[in-house]
Structure formats: structure tokens, C-alpha cells
Amino acid sequence: MSGPLAGLKIIEMLGLGPAPLAGQLLADLGAEVTIVDRKFDSVDHTDIHRRNKKSVALNLKTKLGHAAAKILINRADILIEGFRPGVMEKLQLGPEEFKKSNPRLIFARMTGWGQDGPLSNTAGHDINYLAITGALHAIGPKKGPPIPPLNLAADYGGGSMFLIFGILAALYERERSGLGQVVDVAMVDGVAAMMSVFHTSFARGDFVEKRASNMLDGGAPYYRCYTTLDDKSISIGPIEPKFFAEFVKLAELPEHLLREQNIKEFWEDQQVLLEKVFKTKTLSEWSRIFNNSDACAMPIIPISEVPLNNHNKARNAYIKINEVVQPAPAPRFDRTPAGYPKAPVGSGGNNKEILSEIGFSDRDIDIIFSEIN
Numbered sequence: 050m051s052g053p054l055a056g057l058k059i060i061e062m063l064g065l066g067p068a069p070l071a072g073q074l075l076a077d078l079g080a081e082v083t084i085v086d087r088k089f090d091s092v093d094h095t096d097i098h099r100r101n102k103k104s105v106a107l108n109l110k111t112k113l114g115h116a117a118a119k120i121l122i123n124r125a126d127i128l129i130e131g132f133r134p135g136v137m138e139k140l141q142l143g144p145e146e147f148k149k150s151n152p153r154l155i156f157a158r159m160t161g162w163g164q165d166g167p168l169s170n171t172a173g174h175d176i177n178y179l180a181i182t183g184a185l186h187a188i189g190p191k192k193g194p195p196i197p198p199l200n201l202a203a204d205y206g207g208g209s210m211f212l213i214f215g216i217l218a219a220l221y222e223r224e225r226s227g228l229g230q231v232v233d234v235a236m237v238d239g240v241a242a243m244m245s246v247f248h249t250s251f252a253r254g255d256f257v258e259k260r261a262s263n264m265l266d267g268g269a270p271y272y273r274c275y276t277t278l279d280d281k282s283i284s285i286g287p288i289e290p291k292f293f294a295e296f297v298k299l300a301e302l303p304e305h306l307l308r309e310q311n312i313k314e315f316w317e318d319q320q321v322l323l324e325k326v327f328k329t330k331t332l333s334e335w336s337r338i339f340n341n342s343d344a345c346a347m348p349i350i351p352i353s354e355v356p357l358n359n360h361n362k363a364r365n366a367y368i369k370i371n372e373v374v375q376p377a378p379a380p381r382f383d384r385t386p387a388g389y390p391k392a393p394v395g396s397g398g399n400n401k402e403i404l405s406e407i408g409f410s411d412r413d414i415d416i417i418f419s420e421i422n
Contacts, residue, residue: 052079207239
């Protein structure tokens with residue numbers, strides 16, 4: 050594997066969402082990531098989170114399967130797991146098991162609520178984690194309940210990104226101490242950190258606890274989405290006065306808007322005006338008008354059209370693996386670039402290779418196989 054993380058060995062316990070994405074991003078940058086799967090299964094080329102990874106299928110409740118997992122973890126730099134608190138301990142694979150045998154191990158634990166607290170052992174999903182951070186309360190129209198922003202914010206923003214952040218911070222600290230540590234990554238903590246700017250606004254008295262009433266929540270007419278003549282959508286966000294001035298000029302709007310931009314009393318009238326204006330042209334026409342400008346206006350395109358976007362094409366932001374369109378590795382490095390991702394393997398697709406490498410005989414490998422199937 051090529052990339053800035055080449056040589057790093059990671060064991061990823063089979064999971065969903067945030068942990069697999071973190072593993073994918075680390076693997077994209079060169080880390081050797083091995084998934085500990087629970088059964089043998091055929092290849093699913095559409096599962097982008099499994100690209101660039103190896104897979105070993107083990108029954109962790111059997112003697113040989115458990116022994117294999119321990120050996121793999123003892124040889125790893127990092128372990129990623131996303132179970133409820135206490136599950137790894139019940140499997141006798143918790144962090145205490147490896148403090149002596151692998152003191153450099155970074156034990157990264159990904160949960161929604163965290164390893165402790167009254168909610169730590171309860172079920173939840175992205176929408177629930179957002180609910181107690183103030184984020185969900187602020188997203189949506191003025192009337193009606195909040196609208197969940199896909200599962201990007203808690204699962205992948207507060208989860209995957211903070212999991213990677215925690216792992217890399219622990220790796221950096223290990224260079225000085227020589228020791229690994231447990232990294233407790235809770236999605237609620239990550240989202241809370243991402244809400245810092247809104248806590249700042251609230252402390253200053255600038256943030257209104259009513260949806261679509263603030264600059265960045267759709268309240269400002271210059272930071273929202275509008276419908277075009279052909280029933281498509283466009284996004285605008287010219288916050289800064291000089292960008293707003295360019296927007297006003299290109300959209301042929303009245304100049305008095307320049308003076309009224311941030312006067313909230315005018316926002317509702319401005320919104321009504323912009324709704325009418327954007328309904329006069331198609332999305333393609335507006336795109337041509339705003340093309341290569343600083344008006345901060347962009348067409349809103351569906352996922353099927355994303356790879357066809359001129360900017361995305363110019364940056365080779367999307368690639369194909371076995372005819373599956375997917376994002377290219379990110380971020381980009383000039384000296385140690387990531388290689389082209391390898392296709393996913395089926396669950397247990399590397400069993401013989403991996404188990405032979407760590408000392409298991411063909412007979413034991415056959416037994417491990419039989420214990421699963």
C-alpha cells in the first residue's frame with residue numbers, strides 16, 4: 050500500500066457506519082486494515098467502506114477463533130471497535146487484555162453515547178445523538194419538526210472524523226511515550242465540539258433558538274436554497290458584502306438590497322423577492338450566469354450527476370472500481386500520494402493468507418472455517 054500511513058497495521062472489528070468509514074479512509078491513505086468478520090460471504094462490490102481492506106472471518110467464541118483474534122490484535126498498532134460498552138470485555142478482547150502483551154496498542158472505541166453515562170448502554174442512531182446536542186433542534190423549516198440532515202453530522206462528522214482525529218492524536222503521543230491508550234469516541238461529543246461556533250453565537254446573544262431565524266439556518270435570504278423555473282434547485286451563500294454585491298449584480302437585483310442585507314426586518318421580503326426571481330430562469334440558465342463568479346451560487350445536483358460536474362471531473366474526485374462509482378481517496382498528498390483503491394474482498398476472503406502468516410496450520414485453518422460455516 051502507498052500513502053502517508055503505509056506500514057500502519059489496523060484491526061477493525063466488523064461494524065456499521067462510522068467505524069467502517071474511518072477504516073476506509075485510513076486504508077485509502079496506506080494503512081493495512083484487516084476486518085474481523087463473523088462469517089464467510091461473497092464479495093459486495095458496492096460496499097465502498099470495504100475497499101482497500103483485508104478480511105478474516107473468525108468465530109470469536111471458539112478457542113481457535115479467539116486465539117487468532119488475540120494474535121492479530123497483539124500485532125496491530127490500532128484496534129477499531131464500535132460495539133456497545135463492555136462487549137469486547139465479554140469477549141475477553143478488551144483493552145486490559147493487551148496492556149502487557151501489546152502496550153503500544155491504540156484501542157479506539159466508537160459509540161454514539163460514549164463508554165459511560167446514563168445512556169451509554171442504550172440503542173441510538175444519528176438522529177438521536179443530534180437530538181441532545183442542540184444541532185437537530187436548529188435544522189429545518191420554521192414550522193413543523195426538525196429535519197434530519199441525512200446521517201452525515203453525528204455518524205460521520207462527530208463519529209468517523211473524530212475517531213480518525215483521536216487515533217492520529219494517540220499515534221503522535223505514542224511517539225513520545227511509547228505507549229498506546231484507549232480512545233473513547235462518542236458521536237455526541239464530536240457533534241458537541243462541532244457546535245462550538247453556535248455556542249459562541251448563543252453566548253453573544255446572536256443565536257435565536259428558532260429554526261430558519263439565523264444567518265446559517267435558512268433564515269437569511271442570501272444563505273438558502275431556491276427553486277428554479279424547471280423545478281430544480283440552486284444554493285446561494287454570498288455572506289460577505291463583496292460577494293453579495295456580485296450576486297446582486299449578476300442576478301440583476303435592486304441595489305437597495307446591498308444596504309438591507311443584514312437587517313432582519315427585511316429578510317422575509319427579500320426571500321419572497323428571490324423566490325420570484327429564481328423562478329424566472331432554469332437551473333442551467335442560472336448556472337451560466339453565475340459560472341466562475343464569486344456570487345457563491347451553485348446548482349444543487351443529485352448523486353447520479355455528481356461525477357459529471359466539471360469541477361469534480363477536473364479534480365478526478367470520483368473513480369470507478371468494478372463499475373461502482375465512488376469518491377477518490379482524500380485528502381491529497383504531494384510526496385506520499387494514496388494509491389488507486391483496491392476492490393473489496395468477500396468476508397473471510399483473506400483467511401488462509403492471514404492465518405498462515407500468524408502461524409496457524411492448514412488443519413487449524415480448516416477447523417476455523419468449519420467453526421463458522
